Amino acid sequence: MSSTLSSLTQWVDQVAQHTKADQVVWCDGSDAENQSMIDTMLASEALVALNPDTHPDCYLHRSDPNDVARVEHLTFVCTKDQADAGPNNHWMDPDKAHALMDELFSGCMVGRTLYVVPYCMGPIDSPLSRLGVELTDSPYVVANMRLMTRMGKDALARIEKEGHFVKGVHSTGELDPDRRYIMHFPESLTIMSFGSGYGGNALLGKKCHALRIASYQARNEGWLAEHMLIVGIENPQGEVRYVAAAFPSACGKTNLAMLIPPEAYREAGWKVWTVGDDICWLHPGEDGRLYAINPEAGFFGVAPGTSAGTNPNALAMLDKETIFTNVAVTDDNQPWWEGLNEQTPATDWQGRAFDPNNGPAAHPNSRFTVSMKRCPSYSEEAENPRGVPIDAIVFGGRRAHLTPLVLEAKDWTHGVLIGATMASETTAAATGAVGVIRRDPMAMKPFCGYHFADYWQHWLNIGDKLSQPPKIFQVNWFRRDDEGRFIWPGFGDNLRVLEWIVARCKDEASAHDTPVGRVPESGGIVIDDLAEMPDMETLLAIDPDGWREELMAIEGFLSEYGDRVPKILLDRLSAIKKSVG
Ligand code: OXD
Ligand code: MN
Numbered sequence: 001m002s003s004t005l006s007s008l009t010q011w012v013d014q015v016a017q018h019t020k021a022d023q024v025v026w027c028d029g030s031d032a033e034n035q036s037m038i039d040t041m042l043a044s045e046a047l048v049a050l051n052p053d054t055h056p057d058c059y060l061h062r063s064d065p066n067d068v069a070r071v072e073h074l075t076f077v078c079t080k081d082q083a084d085a086g087p088n089n090h091w092m093d094p095d096k097a098h099a100l101m102d103e104l105f106s107g108c109m110v111g112r113t114l115y116v117v118p119y120c121m122g123p124i125d126s127p128l129s130r131l132g133v134e135l136t137d138s139p140y141v142v143a144n145m146r147l148m149t150r151m152g153k154d155a156l157a158r159i160e161k162e163g164h165f166v167k168g169v170h171s172t173g174e175l176d177p178d179r180r181y182i183m184h185f186p187e188s189l190t191i192m193s194f195g196s197g198y199g200g201n202a203l204l205g206k207k208c209h210a211l212r213i214a215s216y217q218a219r220n221e222g223w224l225a226e227h228m229l230i231v232g233i234e235n236p237q238g239e240v241r242y243v244a245a246a247f248p249s250a251c252g253k254t255n256l257a258m259l260i261p262p263e264a265y266r267e268a269g270w271k272v273w274t275v276g277d278d279i280c281w282l283h284p285g286e287d288g289r290l291y292a293i294n295p296e297a298g299f300f301g302v303a304p305g306t307s308a309g310t311n312p313n314a315l316a317m318l319d320k321e322t323i324f325t326n327v328a329v330t331d332d333n334q335p336w337w338e339g340l341n342e343q344t345p346a347t348d349w350q351g352r353a354f355d356p357n358n359g360p361a362a363h364p365n366s367r368f369t370v371s372m373k374r375c376p377s378y379s380e381e382a383e384n385p386r387g388v389p390i391d392a393i394v395f396g397g398r399r400a401h402l403t404p405l406v407l408e409a410k411d412w413t414h415g416v417l418i419g420a421t422m423a424s425e426t427t428a429a430a431t432g433a434v435g436v437i438r439r440d441p442m443a444m445k446p447f448c449g450y451h452f453a454d455y456w457q458h459w460l461n462i463g464d465k466l467s468q469p470p471k472i473f474q475v476n477w478f479r480r481d482d483e484g485r486f487i488w489p490g491f492g493d494n495l496r497v498l499e500w501i502v503a504r505c506k507d508e509a510s511a512h513d514t515p516v517g518r519v520p521e522s523g524g525i526v527i528d529d530l531a532e533m534p535d536m537e538t539l540l541a542i543d544p545d546g547w548r549e550e551l552m553a554i555e556g557f558l559s560e561y562g563d564r565v566p567k568i569l570l571d572r573l574s575a576i577k578k579s580v581g
Contacts, residue, residue, distance in 0.1 A: 097181075
């Protein structure tokens with residue numbers, strides 16, 4: 001036995017003894033194993049089979065009603081020095097956190113099976129990929145990890161060869177919200193998650209490993225782990241350019257990742273390819289460009305709002321081999337959610353007869369888990385071990401006013417400042433007041449595993465290594481007019497903005513310089529085939545009064561991160577303030 005395998009086995013034995021698991025099963029990722037996992041869950045009613053004619057091999061999981069979302073207030077980054085976790089994270093002393101988790105895990109798997117899930121984040125043969133092992137007592141987690149990661153025997157073989165991997169231990173416990181914690185120990189590349197079966201808390205490869213732990217690992221190793229989608233934009237000449245884009249939740253990230261071009265563009269030969277919809281690892285290449293891989297192999301997407309109109313690609317992939325969580329069901333046993341169609345469901349997400357007085361039929365955070373390969377716009381480049389070269393990085397947010405449809409940063413430092421201070425208005429999808437501006441740097445607020453100011457410095461350091469850095473842009477699809485209506489049509493028409501972005505990257509489009517960045521010249525964004533002309537003047541205007549206020553707010557925000565904030569960002573902010581006047 002290799003020394004890695006023997007230390008992995010020792011750790012598994014220790015956890016099995018501590019949790020008093022009935023038995024230990026090492027997962028190989030095979031179809032037969034998956035089928036036995038599904039059969040176990042059908043027998044225990046953790047899964048319900050959906051209509052086999054319309055949705056073959058599709059299942060519904062109904063979670064505990066108090067366990068339906070990520071729990072940021074119970075999510076901790078446990079660094080030795082509290083200052084390293086930064087004001088952006090909840091922190092707990094690692095010894096205290098281990099003691100707390102040891103107590104929770106003690107005997108928690110009596111009568112349960114402990115599954116050993118080896119996985120690889122990223123293409124199995126890519127030097128940019130990283131490895132992990134999740135120990136879990138949840139067959140639902142095993143089945144989801146199989147769709148979301150490269151899981152099983154190939155990952156285990158690579159772990160044996162390389163020797164390093166992230167250690168994750170998970171138990172659903174009793175699903176008691178008072179006994180629920182998601183703990184990260186970046187210094188020992190360890191995750192411990194107790195008391196939740198929900199995706200972001202329990203599928204440890206996703207937010208816990210691929211963002212929180214990986215962002216820390218990336219800082220030490222000289223790369224970036226980001227909350228970004230990756231798309232390939234193919235023009236009629238067949239040339240594909242890649243864009244990575246970060247958006248906070250409820251800004252249409254999955255729709256953008258699977259965008260279908262407007263009719264005139266489709267006819268001309270434009271195509272959009274999906275490399276990833278949520279997480280992107282960016283590595284400087286030897287040629288001075290930035291290369292991206294999607295560490296995930298599947299989508300864990302929000303179902304409500306997905307329809308033939310908003311995201312036909314997503315809809316097309318969901319009629320086979322999909323696990324649905326907390327959606328409603330029609331009387332012929334098909335999955336249903338708000339926004340799908342005009343049908344009335346028979347049963348709501350809690351399995352009750354549908355009654356509109358009980359609220360939405362599908363939980364607003366109900367999800368689908370499906371392999372990326374099922375997506376009609378899936379890009380084979382998602383398996384490229386070198387990653388894809390990134391031409392543009394896009395930071396987006398939801399702002400009714402002020403920020404233009406698109407703005408180009410003047411250089412990398414300016415782009416980092418834009419990313420570090422990006423903001424979005426809260427929506428009805430989250431609890432709390434609606435329309436409040438919240439800063440969400442690089443859309444990483446809940447996911448950066450260390451102090452934000454150090455993270456911005458790391459972004460600047462990465463820029464220094466790139467002789468051909470991507471250009472950085474800010475977009476805002478959500479500007480409203482005086483009557484509160486959206487000015488920009490959005491969805492597939494966002495390709496018109498991406499077309500300008502790509503043209504800028506190739507020096508094939510001109511721009512108008514303003515103190516806060518560069519915007520398209522009039523006529524720079526193609527809109528002539530649109531049925532209704534959007535008010536481009538408003539969409540691209542820069543209002544000095546509004547920006548003066550914005551820059552003051554940005555200054556206040558950066559000051560919350562103290563003297564670790566890179567001086568070069570503060571100097572650039574002062575210079576912009578001066579030029580706005
Ligand atoms: C997600 C999230 O589930 O960002 O992707 O919350
Ligand atoms: Mn996300």
